[in-house]
Structures are given as structure tokens and as C-alpha cells.
Amino acid sequence: xxxxxxxxxxxxxxxxxxxxxSFKMDEGDIVCLLGPNGVGKTTLFKTILGFLxxxxxxxxxxxxxxxxxxxxxxxxxxxxxxxxxxxPFDYTVxxxxxTGCMSHLGLLQTPGSEDYERAYQMIEELxxxxxxxxxxxxxxxxxxxxTLIARALMQDADLIIMDEPTAALDFGNQVQVLNCIxxxxxxxxxxxxxxxxxxxHAFLVCNRTLLALPNKEIIAGEVSYVLTEQNLEKAYQTxxxxxxxxxxxxxxxxxxxxxxx
Amino acid sequence: xxxxxxxxxxxxxxAADALKIxxxxxxxxxxxxxxxxxxxxxxxxxxxxxxxxxQFGLNTQPIDESAATVVNLVRLPRIxxxxxxxxxxxxxxxxxxxxxxxxxxxxxxxxxxxxxxFGAALALLLDGNVRVVQLxxxxxxxxxxxxxxxxxxxxxxxIGKILIFVLCGLIVGTLFQAMIxxxxxxxxxxxxxxxxxxxxxxxxxxxxxxxILVFLVPFLIGSIPLLLLRWRLNSLAFGDVEAEALxxxxxxxxxxxxxxxxxxxxxxVAIAGIIGWVGLIIPHIARFLFxxxxxxxxxxxxxxxxxxxxxxxMCCRTFxxxxxxxxILTSVVGAPFFFIILIKxxxxxx
Numbered sequence: 001x002x003x004x005x006x007x008x009x010x011x012x013x014x015x016x017x018x019x020x021x022s023f024k025m026d027e028g029d030i031v032c033l034l035g036p037n038g039v040g041k042t043t044l045f046k047t048i049l050g051f052l053x054x055x056x057x058x059x060x061x062x063x064x065x066x067x068x069x070x071x072x073x074x075x076x077x078x079x080x081x082x083x084x085x086x087x088p089f090d091y092t093v094x095x096x097x098x099t100g101c102m103s104h105l106g107l108l109q110t111p112g113s114e115d116y117e118r119a120y121q122m123i124e125e126l127x128x129x130x131x132x133x134x135x136x137x138x139x140x141x142x143x144x145x146x147t148l149i150a151r152a153l154m155q156d157a158d159l160i161i162m163d164e165p166t167a168a169l170d171f172g173n174q175v176q177v178l179n180c181i182x183x184x185x186x187x188x189x190x191x192x193x194x195x196x197x198x199x200x201h202a203f204l205v206c207n208r209t210l211l212a213l214p215n216k217e218i219i220a221g222e223v224s225y226v227l228t229e230q231n232l233e234k235a236y237q238t239x240x241x242x243x244x245x246x247x248x249x250x251x252x253x254x255x256x257x258x259x260x261x
Numbered sequence: 262x263x264x265x266x267x268x269x270x271x272x273x274x275x276a277a278d279a280l281k282i283x284x285x286x287x288x289x290x291x292x293x294x295x296x297x298x299x300x301x302x303x304x305x306x307x308x309x310x311x312x313x314x315x316q317f318g319l320n321t322q323p324i325d326e327s328a329a330t331v332v333n334l335v336r337l338p339r340i341x342x343x344x345x346x347x348x349x350x351x352x353x354x355x356x357x358x359x360x361x362x363x364x365x366x367x368x369x370x371x372x373x374x375x376x377x378x379f380g381a382a383l384a385l386l387l388d389g390n391v392r393v394v395q396l397x398x399x400x401x402x403x404x405x406x407x408x409x410x411x412x413x414x415x416x417x418x419x420i421g422k423i424l425i426f427v428l429c430g431l432i433v434g435t436l437f438q439a440m441i442x443x444x445x446x447x448x449x450x451x452x453x454x455x456x457x458x459x460x461x462x463x464x465x466x467x468x469x470x471x472x473i474l475v476f477l478v479p480f481l482i483g484s485i486p487l488l489l490l491r492w493r494l495n496s497l498a499f500g501d502v503e504a505e506a507l508x509x510x511x512x513x514x515x516x517x518x519x520x521x522x523x524x525x526x527x528x529x530v531a532i533a534g535i536i537g538w539v540g541l542i543i544p545h546i547a548r549f550l551f552x553x554x555x556x557x558x559x560x561x562x563x564x565x566x567x568x569x570x571x572x573x574x575m576c577c578r579t580f581x582x583x584x585x586x587x588x589i590l591t592s593v594v595g596a597p598f599f600f601i602i603l604i605k606x607x608x609x610x611x
Contacts, residue, residue, distance in 0.1 A: 075508025
């Protein structure tokens with residue numbers, strides 16, 4: 001079991017903000033965290049990333065708690081894809097991807113030809129090879145997101161945590177990132193935990209979902225069990241309908257439509 | 262196929278960087294020799310080379326003894342000091358800019374210069390000899406930064422650490438500036454006040470070989486760790502949280518960098534007074550030439566900083582009838598340059 005939350009309550013200074021929640025993640029799992037703004041999604045997120053200790057319960061990585069790992073050991077198990085941001089310096093896409101091998105090098109080591117090779121390979125696999133020398137700040141939202149994903153893959157951790165990877169992207173780029181997430185789970189046996197504001201994304205790529213409600217409670221389980229009309233209405237305080245579309249193989253894909261008043 | 266293309270691009274860039282560094286080193290050596298030759302007694306470029314070679318017993322041709330005296334005894338220590346001071350300030354500046362993710366940061370951001378200036382002013386007021394002045398300025402420079410560091414660590418809670426560090430540096434720096442003014446106010450306006458004022462303006466005119474030997478200790482202790490850890494600074498580009506997630510111990514990295522950069526800055530003030538702007542503008546030139554990767558920005562800053570200060574010092578000695586303090590000219594050159602940087606960064610945003 002890569003990630004194992006056991007009745008974990010997350011919060012600050014002994015005050016529970018969100019939880020308790022229990023769920024497990026293993027190779028190939030994609031878990032989505034949904035919920036309205038301000039219910040403590042970030043708090044849960046930071047707890048899994050090891051920046052906060054759980055107020056109650058346990059957050060275990062490979063069966064051990066965060067405190068038994070050093071920063072570096074932890075980074076080899078868990079990588080983080082943050083929300084899109086700019087840097088004050090003009091790093092190239094390649095420079096950014098290369099920093100992903102930080103946790104695999106000693107304190108005084110700098111990346112060698114093997115690390116360079118791996119970085120080339122990552123950006124090629126993600127289809128951004130032609131951007132290697134482009135300035136990160138000047139790349140489009142989708143390109144920057146793919147760069148940060150390449151950096152996370154460079155880090156070579158089993159668990160990848162993604163903070164709203166599809167926010168701020170256009171429709172096409174959203175789909176591209178979702179495809180990439182699915183491939184990472186299927187082909188590279190990564191285990192992916194992501195937040196999103198779009199229930200459809202959970203239907204598309206996730207095999208399990210967490211839904212945070214305004215009352216600290218978290219509903220966890222199979223996507224179709226968690227994302228029901230009633231639960232979504234409870235979470236977002238707005239009526240929704242869930243309907244189905246069919247892909248080219250005739251398989252049903254659920255989709256969520258809000259009802260305007 | 263495609264991968265080879267990327268590969269090629271990057272190895273080309275590496276070769277270009279190596280060439281640029283080589284050119285900069287040649288420029289530094291040429292400036293160094295020119296600086297040795299220029300001044301009130303002018304010595305021909307090639308005569309300077311011969312004088313330097315004969316120092317190492319490599320020259321068999323006869324040399325002008327009086328010119329050799331001027332070059333070896335009067336100018337050489339001063340210009341070696343220019344090289345060391347310029348590279349120390351530029352390196353500290355580059356490290357701080359990477360560390361604080363802010364290209365507008367200079368080595369005295371945490372109060373090092375103001376603190377060191379206070380120590381020197383106090384020692385001068387109390388009739389301390391040269392070594393006492395140097396030691397006092399070094400120690401107080403260090404104390405000022407430690408006050409900033411400890412208070413910032415205590416006050417900041419995770420988010421916004423950098424802003425807190427900069428604000429604490431501002432507070433401590435201003436406090437020490439006020440104490441410098443208080444010392445100036447009490448100093449005898451006929452003897453002590455001008456001495457303190459000139460000292461604070463920054464000059465390497467009176468640097469001796471002994472000063473340089475003393476300076477070399479903090480210079481090496483400060484610069485070696487900065488150079489060894491320079492790639493790690495790249496991880497801070499997106500912020501502390503991301504650097505931590507990449508597996509970097511940010512607090513430790515920050516502490517080591519602040520300690521080393523402070524060591525360099527305080528040591529500079531101790532032998533040369535306050536020389537502004539070098540640590541701010543040189544890293545910009547380095548990034549302009551080489552891009553933002555700190556693996557190349559830090560060593561490049563050392564070379565460019567050294568060349569810059571040798572050049573400015575040469576101007577101080579030759580352009581005007583009487584020599585002007587180095588700190589004045591670095592500011593005169595630095596201020597307009599900074600304007601250009603501001604305009605350039607703003608126009609890039611549009």
C-alpha cells in the first residue's frame with residue numbers, strides 16, 4: 001500500500017479542519033479530491049504532502065509515517081505538481097525538468113549525463129521535446145503544466161500529487177493533461193492523487209473519489225458511489241443532474257450537469 | 262531522433278558558455294594588466310607583463326626598477342584586492358538573488374553592510390588600529406545579519422518567509438544606519454568625522470598584502486560552500502514549498518547560504534568599506550549572458566565582478582585629478598544600470 005490514511009483528521013494546531021477520512025492508494029490508482037472552496041482541501045493536501053502532521057489518526061507512506069522519512073527520502077516517494085505559477089528568473093523548460101532529479105543526488109552533486117538523458121526522455125515522452133529551450137514563463141498554460149508533470153516524473157516517485165492540474169487550461173489542454181494522467185497510472189504504474197473542481201474529470205480518469213462536504217465530512221469510495229446527484233448537491237449547495245454519454249465503443253461515460261435556477 | 266536534436270542544442274549551449282567564460286577570463290587578465298600600468302606613473306602594457314613575469318623569475322630581459330616598484334609594491338595589492346572584493350560581492354549577490362527568488366536583492370539586504378559599517382565607525386571613533394577596525398566591522402556585520410536571521414525565523418510561520426526576511430533586514434539595517442549617524446554626530450568634526458565618512462565611502466587604496474591574507478580566510482570559507490551548493494539554488498525558483506517537495510532541505514540551504522554570503526559581505530566591508538551596487542548588478546549581467554541557471558551564474562558572477570571592480574578602480578585613479586572613492590563610482594555606474602534593468606524587465610512583461 002503506497003498511501004494509507006487511517007481515520008486521519010487534518011488541521012492546524014490541534015484543530016481539525018477536515019476529516020476523519022480513511023482511504024488507501026496503490027499502484028495505478030487515480031484518486032480525485034472534490035469539494036467546494038474553503039472546506040480544507042488544501043489542508044488535506046498539505047497533510048498528505050507531509051507539510052502538516054495529522055491532528056488525529058495516521059497518514060502512512062509505504063507503511064510508515066512521514067516523520068520516519070527525511071525530506072529527501074520522502075521526495076523519492078512523493079512528488080508534487082503544483083498549480084501553475086511563474087518564476088522570477090527565465091529558466092528554460094529543460095532547466096525546470098532537470099530540477100526533478102534533486103532528490104536522487106547527493107548534497108554537493110550536480111546532474112550528470114545520465115540525468116540529462118532521463119530529462120530528454122521525459123520531455124519527449126510527454127510530447128514537449130521541441131520546447132526544451134523555451135523559457136518556462138513564456139510557455140502556454142498547457143505547456144507549463146506538462147513541464148511540471150515531466151519534472152514530477154523525473155523525480156521518479158511512486159505517488160504523484162497534483163493540485164488542480166486542469167485549472168486554468170483550455171478544453172483541449174485539459175483533455176491532454178487527463179490523458180497524460182491516465183497514461184502515467186496505466187503505463188508507469190504511478191499512483192496519482194489530484195484535486196479538481198470538475199466532477200466530469202473524476203468520471204473520466206479516476207477509480208476512486210473523495211468528496212469533501214462543508215461540514216468537515218469526507219465521502220470516500222468508488223466514483224459512482226461518491227458522485228451522486230444527492231452528494232454533489234450537498235457539497236456544492238446547488239442542484240445537479242448526472243447523465244450518460246457513450247464513447248465510440250459504446251461504453252457509458254457519466255457526466256454532471258448543473259441546473260440553473 | 263528528436264531527442265538527439267535537444268541533446269545537440271544543450272551541448273551547444275554548454276560549449277558556448279565555456280567559450281564565454283574563457284573570453285571573460287581573458288578580459289579580466291587584460292584589465293588586470295592595464296590597471297597595473299595606469300595611474301599617475303603610466304607603464305606600458307608589455308612592460309607590466311615583463312615586470313610580472315620577472316616576479317616569478319620567468320623574464321630575462323632588463324626591466325625599469327622604478328616602474329617595477331610602482332607596479333609591484335603600490336598597485337599590485339590594490340588590484341588583487343579589487344579582484345577579490347569584486348568577486349566576493351558579486352558572488353554574495355548572486356547567491357542572495359537566487360535564495361530570495363528576487364533579482365532586486367543585494368548582499369546587504371539582511372543588514373550586513375550597515376552592521377559592518379557601524380562596527381568600523383565605532384572602532385574608528387575609539388582610535389582602534391587597522392586590525393581592530395577590520396575585526397569590529399566583520400563582527401558587527403555578522404551580528405546584524407544574525408539578528409535579522411533569528412528574528413525572521415521566529416516571526417515567520419511557513420508562508421511568506423522571504424518577505425519577513427527582507428523586512429527584518431530592513432529594520433536591522435535602518436537601526437544600524439541610525440547608530441552610524443549617532444557615532445558620526447558625536448565624532449570630532451575635524452579629525453574623526455572625515456575619517457569615518459571616508460572609510461564608509463569605500464576604498465581599496467590602502468589595502469596591504471597583510472589585509473589580503475586576512476581577507477582570504479573568510480573569502481574562501483564563504484565562497485566554497487556557495488559554489489558547491491549552487492545548483493540547489495535552482496530548486497527555489499518556484500518557492501519554498503516546491504523546493505521541499507523536490508527533496509531539498511530549504512531551511513538548511515538558506516542558513517548555509519546566508520552564513521556564507523554574510524561572511525563574504527562583512528569581510529569586504531572590513532577591508533574596503535561599503536561598496537554598493539556590485540552585488541546587485543553583476544548577477545544581472547551574468548544572467549543576461551548565461552541565462553538563469555545558478556550552476557553558471559555564480560562562477561560567471563565571480564569573474565565579471567572581479568573585472569568590473571578592476572575597471573572601476575582604474576577609472577577612479579585615472580579619470581580625475583585627485584582619486585575619488587570607489588564606492589562613489591560604483592554607485593554612479595550602478596544606479597543608471599539599475600534603471601535599465603527595471604525598464605527591460607517591465608517591457609518584457611508586456
